[in-house]
Amino acid sequence: MSDIKNYIEENKQRFLDELFELLRIPSISADSAYAGDVAKAAEFVAESMRKAGADNVEVCPTPGHPIVYGEKIIDASLPTVLVYGHYDVQPAVPLELWDTPPFEPTIKKTAIHPDGAIFARGSADDKGQFYMHIKAFEYMMKNGALPCNIKMMIEGEEEVGSNNLANFCIANKDRLKADVVLISDTSIIANDCPSIDTGLRGLSYVEVEVTGPNRDLHSGVYGGAVANPINILSKMIASMHDENNHITIPGFYDKVAELSAAEREDLNKAPFDLEAYKKDLNISDVWGEKGYTVLERTGIRPTLDVNGIWGGYIGEGAKTVLPSKAYAKISMRLVPNQVSDEITELFKKHFESIAPAGVQVQVKPHHGGEPVVTPTNSKAYLAAAKAMETTFGKTPVPTRGGGSIPIVAMFEKELGLKSVLMGFGLDSDALHSPNEHYGITNYLKGIETIPYFFKYYAEA
Numbered sequence: 001m002s003d004i005k006n007y008i009e010e011n012k013q014r015f016l017d018e019l020f021e022l023l024r025i026p027s028i029s030a031d032s033a034y035a036g037d038v039a040k041a042a043e044f045v046a047e048s049m050r051k052a053g054a055d056n057v058e059v060c061p062t063p064g065h066p067i068v069y070g071e072k073i074i075d076a077s078l079p080t081v082l083v084y085g086h087y088d089v090q091p092a093v094p095l096e097l098w099d100t101p102p103f104e105p106t107i108k109k110t111a112i113h114p115d116g117a118i119f120a121r122g123s124a125d126d127k128g129q130f131y132m133h134i135k136a137f138e139y140m141m142k143n144g145a146l147p148c149n150i151k152m153m154i155e156g157e158e159e160v161g162s163n164n165l166a167n168f169c170i171a172n173k174d175r176l177k178a179d180v181v182l183i184s185d186t187s188i189i190a191n192d193c194p195s196i197d198t199g200l201r202g203l204s205y206v207e208v209e210v211t212g213p214n215r216d217l218h219s220g221v222y223g224g225a226v227a228n229p230i231n232i233l234s235k236m237i238a239s240m241h242d243e244n245n246h247i248t249i250p251g252f253y254d255k256v257a258e259l260s261a262a263e264r265e266d267l268n269k270a271p272f273d274l275e276a277y278k279k280d281l282n283i284s285d286v287w288g289e290k291g292y293t294v295l296e297r298t299g300i301r302p303t304l305d306v307n308g309i310w311g312g313y314i315g316e317g318a319k320t321v322l323p324s325k326a327y328a329k330i331s332m333r334l335v336p337n338q339v340s341d342e343i344t345e346l347f348k349k350h351f352e353s354i355a356p357a358g359v360q361v362q363v364k365p366h367h368g369g370e371p372v373v374t375p376t377n378s379k380a381y382l383a384a385a386k387a388m389e390t391t392f393g394k395t396p397v398p399t400r401g402g403g404s405i406p407i408v409a410m411f412e413k414e415l416g417l418k419s420v421l422m423g424f425g426l427d428s429d430a431l432h433s434p435n436e437h438y439g440i441t442n443y444l445k446g447i448e449t450i451p452y453f454f455k456y457y458a459e460a
């Protein structure tokens, strides 16, 4: 299989051109104005699966955005790998913070990516990463190097909570029958330090509304005598962390799986440069729950963060107003064995209980998802580790990722399948942020590594 390197060398430009074409489609799942583009991206994915040699390729409609499916069954008695990814992307706003347009992919060199990175929304999350699988599949098909069966399922609603994927999986249990799920939608520690995520956090996401008086008021005439919903909401939010940055919602930590001292020590062995971390973010210090390291705070501890807060007057100049309403979007990242619906309920109860007289509050749950931990002793994990070792020259470090891919827990529950999170991006690639990018080296390294995963997995 040494020819994978040659294959990449010969086809590098085309691999980039094709990815660029996909990146030019603004497949923003959250915004219905882009539904046509999301559909266009689905067709593009289906067509690239077909061209690469997949059978039974189908753009499967759902009540939301479509799921693209394709497969190559070479021998039913051989194992089957189910590749999962998502072709939808986060909104690109605020546009003015992008140095180059989000849907006009541009190659630029950076300190971390001296060979160039592709700047575009979705370049790392997840178009650049799932497209590696289609190119690796193309290589395996053209070179008689596909050693087992492959099924590919690329969805269009990951960034909005994968609302229709669970039903699709339940309705297509036979079609999706496999031995393991392979996903590239996470990060490695650094290009010279490969890693494999062995866990993802769960998520509870709520929107809150605080209502004071029945209408916006003159802040002079009424101010001081009527509860200001923005003041109240700010105070309520602030009260949800104590002086140790511990979350104050009663029962919030009840089910949290505590790691043993040995497990924590292991987790903290992963290379982590606090100074570089602070420098990258231009912060003078990190913040978080007392008693835990940065790796623990993002990997094994739950959190509560405000994602957006609004209300009152935010236009030009000043307007003296005591607003009628204030709003916030709040997310909680969950760890084993917290349960998303239970945490949402605890939040709701607590939020209602701390609301002072004079305001009314409403808590609306958004999407959620359960945390997962993936095994490090499975055939698939070991195959992924060996594949990365082959192409990076270093054994990957197991790490706990802080992000969420809710569908991974669902694959376990509904399909009985464990996942391997073999991602190739970097945390610093600005996922969900302006100027998202993906290293060209990372893209090509992924294409090179994936066929080795299939080889080692099939051999095991």
Ligand code: BES
Pocket: 125, 126, 158, 159, 160, 161, 162, 185, 186, 187, 197, 200, 203, 367, 369, 401, 402, 403, 404, 405, 406, 431
């Ligand atoms: N690919 C990310 C998750 C991720 C990124 C995991 C980096 C580990 C490392 C995924 O697309 C994502 O952004 N998920 C959302 C959750 C979803 C329900 C909107 C998240 O984590 O906020």
Ligand code: MN
Pocket: 086, 125, 126, 158, 185
């Ligand atoms: Mn993603």
Ligand code: MN
Pocket: 090, 125, 159, 431, 432
């Ligand atoms: Mn994402």
